Amino acid sequence: MNGAELALPSIGSKKREGVSRMATTGKQLFTTLEADGTLTVALEDVAFDDPAHNQVLVRMEAAPINPSDLAILVGGADMENADYTPGKFVARMPEAANTASKARHGLKLPAGNEGAGTVIAAGESDAAQALMGQRVSCVPGNAYSQYCLADADMCLPLGAHSAEEGASAFVNPMTALGFVETARADGQNAILHTVGASNLGQMLTRICAEDGFELVNIVRKSDQVELLKGLGSEHVVNSSEDDFMDRLTDAIRATGAFYGFDPVGGGTLVDTAFRAMERVAREQMAEYSRYGSNQPKRMFIYGRLDTSPTILTPSYGFGWTLSGWLLFPFLQSIGQETMGRMRQRVRDNLTSTFASSYKSRVTLEEMLTKDAVLDYRAMRTGEKYLVTPWA
């Protein structure tokens, strides 16, 4: 199905003084964590406001469940023993996770960073009006919903692409492109990615292959090695192999990748990357230094697949930097021109370089069932869920 085939509800797009169109109502998911650790995620019927100035109202057709959505959706809650009823679950958040989430206590929050659908109403700005009737990908922050209000400037018109093809057109593509932009701006010619076989990792692999940019991929299974080699990745190392540290060191030596990105966060993966980088740097030192090498080593944590603490051992001197990395602050920092170039590249290659694949499609109701929750919260590589609110 493409945009032209979709029958749209006919709703006026402009607000006029004193005259309001009939309110658009639909189901939307909300997640609420109470101070006592009770997490309630439930669908509610919502009346959506008319789109203001540069907003559009999008009838949502598909929204992915990304790792970045899971924290607010289920976080560290005990989903095995949660209470599941149609359109709702109630779970217990363990003490530590609940305390860490204090800032959201009592807040009823939407969820779903991104998705795709069709614009059925638009604010009065030219950018908003230009999208009227078009299928777009968007970044509303409440994508687990039948309707969303979205910023027209952040919408990507999908042309003849399906909503499923466009549902993940923002977070992963812009993040993968953002890594290369970040590294280039910092004078790098190579990067390391600690989760090579993820949807994002595969995009990054295709981007780097297209651009001739050196990439070291870490994966956890041998079939993932084959997968990435098939996408043109030359340096894939398997952390399950006994000689992982040596192979990682070899790959860093071969590429000069002293710069990397990690979505795991917790545990020792970043530490391992720094140690391997330091091994290469020390090989190149003329004499021993008690302070380690001066080779700058830099890692970014861009997710928290593992919410346990990050462990950094004193094994690589003082020439290292570790930062958090987040898409939106990055996009705010790069300026319109770079962002426009990145978005154009995504649109031009939506079903090739930036294609996402999904294991399962679920409705809003189905995404709140035990089977679905336990499956998607496992965040297994290559097993992403897609929410289809009208299916």
Added chain:
Amino acid sequence: MNGAELALPSIGSKKREGVSRMATTGKQLFTTLEADGTLTVALEDVAFDDPAHNQVLVRMEAAPINPSDLAILVGGADMENADYTPGKFVARMPEAANTASKARHGLKLPAGNEGAGTVIAAGESDAAQALMGQRVSCVPGNAYSQYCLADADMCLPLGAHSAEEGASAFVNPMTALGFVETARADGQNAILHTVGASNLGQMLTRICAEDGFELVNIVRKSDQVELLKGLGSEHVVNSSEDDFMDRLTDAIRATGAFYGFDPVGGGTLVDTAFRAMERVAREQMAEYSRYGSNQPKRMFIYGRLDTSPTILTPSYGFGWTLSGWLLFPFLQSIGQETMGRMRQRVRDNLTSTFASSYKSRVTLEEMLTKDAVLDYRAMRTGEKYLVTPWA
């Protein structure tokens, strides 16, 4: 005693073809870690080369034992059960520490970053010749020695100051000034220091008071609070108090110190600083974000008083950066002019802003006795040792 009073051995300063002056010999400390974990630290008689081009030969009179010297001197070795004989100890390095130190296995290394003494021979460069006969502070890397070869460009002429006054003129003063330079270059108006009452912390406090630069000092004892307040520090928080986290948050709110320096490294001190910074940042946010604040938070680890891993919890979003910070790479990055200005400030204020104090003075032999080792390796705040090789 000042430089003018010191009787110098008369030794020719220039090398001539085919004619060599009589070799200067003296005791020097060496530290050797074998692959089996045996750490031997011993004095040896050494013949010192004539100073080449821009070198000077310094008869060392005083050298401090800084935390930065201890790693190579004793590291994680079992000093309680070491074998102590005159001018030597032999200790066991635990497995983990030994493995982490693999790069130095079998190497006989000098120790002692800095010290002061009198130039008794000089290479042929103008800079070296100009120092002939003067008392200087220097950074030879083998300061636990009766003689050292030092780079003339790194020597600071001490004029009438004693060797004790000049012994610590480099590492701590340049590091403390370096923190303020680093912060200023990054657009900051305030910094946090996690070990406020250390020798370096006291210098930093005086520098910030003189410059009107905001400083948050963390200390561990109530008498250290009084000490720093007496030096003009307005924001001193005691980590032993029950309300430490609240007071730290208050101090960060009052100063805007989202930028800090930490010599501890291991454990949760950096994490605590980031969490307090994030608390202040979140107070200023209009609405909740699952990703935390976008307020940039930056910490530098410039030492490893605690060699256990650095623990970073996922409690402050993605707007943070943690780096190692080391004096020499920093100095290499700032250029001659800035460095000259910093060194001039140190020289002009050696007995005020940059004064160091010492708990004990030990000879080279005494520094290798059990009593001394167990005392100085404890690195208690304000209990620094000074090595006086000719006393």
